[in-house]
Amino acid sequence: MSLKVVIIGGGSSYTPEILEGLIERQPTLPVSEIVLVDVEAGKEKVATICQLGNRMIEEAGAAIELTWTLDRRSALKGADFVSTQIRVGGLAARAQDERIPLKHGMIGQETNGAGGIMKAFRTIPVLMEVAKEVQELCPDAWMINFTNPAGIVTEALLNHSAHKKVIGVCNIPFNMRHSTAELLQVPPEDVWIQFIGLNHFVFGDKVYVSGEDRTEDVFQKLLSKEFDYSPANIMPLDWSETFIQSARLLPNPYHQYYFQSEKVLEKDLKAYEENGTRAEVVQALEESLFDLYKQESLREKPKELEQRGGAFYSQVACSLMDSIYNNKEDIQTVNTWNHGTIPDLPYDAVIEANCVITKNGPKPIAIGEIPAPMRGMIQNMKAMEELVIKASMSGDYKDAYNAFLVNPLIQDEKKAKVVLDELLEAHEDYLPQFKR
Ligand code: G6P
Ligand code: MN
Numbered sequence: 001m002s003l004k005v006v007i008i009g010g011g012s013s014y015t016p017e018i019l020e021g022l023i024e025r026q027p028t029l030p031v032s033e034i035v036l037v038d039v040e041a042g043k044e045k046v047a048t049i050c051q052l053g054n055r056m057i058e059e060a061g062a063a064i065e066l067t068w069t070l071d072r073r074s075a076l077k078g079a080d081f082v083s084t085q086i087r088v089g090g091l092a093a094r095a096q097d098e099r100i101p102l103k104h105g106m107i108g109q110e111t112n113g114a115g116g117i118m119k120a121f122r123t124i125p126v127l128m129e130v131a132k133e134v135q136e137l138c139p140d141a142w143m144i145n146f147t148n149p150a151g152i153v154t155e156a157l158l159n160h161s162a163h164k165k166v167i168g169v170c171n172i173p174f175n176m177r178h179s180t181a182e183l184l185q186v187p188p189e190d191v192w193i194q195f196i197g198l199n200h201f202v203f204g205d206k207v208y209v210s211g212e213d214r215t216e217d218v219f220q221k222l223l224s225k226e227f228d229y230s231p232a233n234i235m236p237l238d239w240s241e242t243f244i245q246s247a248r249l250l251p252n253p254y255h256q257y258y259f260q261s262e263k264v265l266e267k268d269l270k271a272y273e274e275n276g277t278r279a280e281v282v283q284a285l286e287e288s289l290f291d292l293y294k295q296e297s298l299r300e301k302p303k304e305l306e307q308r309g310g311a312f313y314s315q316v317a318c319s320l321m322d323s324i325y326n327n328k329e330d331i332q333t334v335n336t337w338n339h340g341t342i343p344d345l346p347y348d349a350v351i352e353a354n355c356v357i358t359k360n361g362p363k364p365i366a367i368g369e370i371p372a373p374m375r376g377m378i379q380n381m382k383a384m385e386e387l388v389i390k391a392s393m394s395g396d397y398k399d400a401y402n403a404f405l406v407n408p409l410i411q412d413e414k415k416a417k418v419v420l421d422e423l424l425e426a427h428e429d430y431l432p433q434f435k436r
């Protein structure tokens with residue numbers, strides 16, 4: 001058996017990572033064909049990535065045929081895995097998602113608050129189209145989605161497209177597990193974090209090492225700042241003892257947006273006024289990455305890629321493909337249907353959960369009720385996500401406004417309208433469903 005992997009958004013600067021992962025896994029995951037797909041605007045980038053990828057393949061002596069195309073339909077034929085890592089509107093659109101809310105004194109971020117909602121509005125229709133093609137052209141393929149907001153996008157696809165083999169992934173649970181392992185000086189395979197919640201809103205409920213409860217140790221290390229699992233795009237963790245000891249849940253770095261809003265806003269406003277928001281930082285980083293990628297002498301994934309927040313995402317993707325293909329039945333943290341795993345969230349909601357990975361997909365492990373301190377917040381976030389999906393599909397202004405209203409980073413009914421209107425206008429070209 002030889003496998004075909006199609007990467008939608010193959011011109012992403014992250015792609016060398018997933019290529020490296022697929023090359024390394026050749027002994028257990030026999031991928032013989034990889035096709036990078038992109039759109040006209042990404043043509044030059046995808047060609048550069050393809051050349052670098054072929055040098056990496058040659059260097060490793062792997063038998064993989066790597067090509068690129070702008071013809072998505074032809075690429076999808078015969079695919080076994082389709083990874084989706086697109087950014088509709090590119091980094092310029094991300095900059096608007098960050099800058100417009102900030103201009104009105106709100107947190108502007110690519111997956112949280114108004115920016116995250118707009119990213120979903122731009123992305124969901126495009127990925128619905130991709131899922132439709134996957135269903136038609138390679139119905140047995142697994143779609144592995146990285147595109148943010150990954151949890152929301154995955155729920156939209158699972159509940160509204162005909163293709164049901166869709167899994168959402170993120171590097172945050174991976175980072176949390178691996179940093180915990182490093183800190184406790186144990187192998188990552190021995191660390192079990194009981195995750196509960198949603199993508200970019202997931203908590204660690206308990207931490208076990210080979211069955212031994214080490215939760216308190218981890219809390220202590222977090223408080224003594226020995227511990228930081230925040231990705232490059234978010235400031236280092238800084239939680240108070242009162243927060244940790246009262247909530248008794250291990251937060252993820254994105255929780256700062258909700259529970260340290262003032263501090264985050266202050267920092268982001270400073271960036272907005274001075275040296276640019278994250279999108280602008282990433283734009284510069286991307287330019288230097290692509291300069292590197294173009295160098296003929298580069299034959300591996302460069303270390304510099306670790307400056308991106310999503311570093312290591314490909315380890316998540318590749319181990320997922322490996323476990324599906326080999327029916328490994330190991331446990332990985334992915335975004336999938338709740339289906340009763342957390343009884344106080346809707347049955348068809350997508351959650352980020354520990355799952356047994358089988359050839360029939362992820363099977364979430366029952367968790368039970370959400371601990372009281374965060375139940376309301378998680379339910380509120382899920383309600384917001386549902387409204388976002390509804391609006392993405394309907395293109396109805398009122399639906400969009402409702403999503404804004406429920407989002408804890410927006411709320412103010414008048415400002416919500418101002419920011420929504422401005423964002424809808426700024427992204428008009430990428431929001432055909434909202435055209436009136
Ligand atoms: C984290 C998140 C990813 C996100 C990335 C942003 O790792 O889990 O979902 O894409 O950060 O990183 P960037 O370098 O684009 O700011
Ligand atoms: Mn993520």
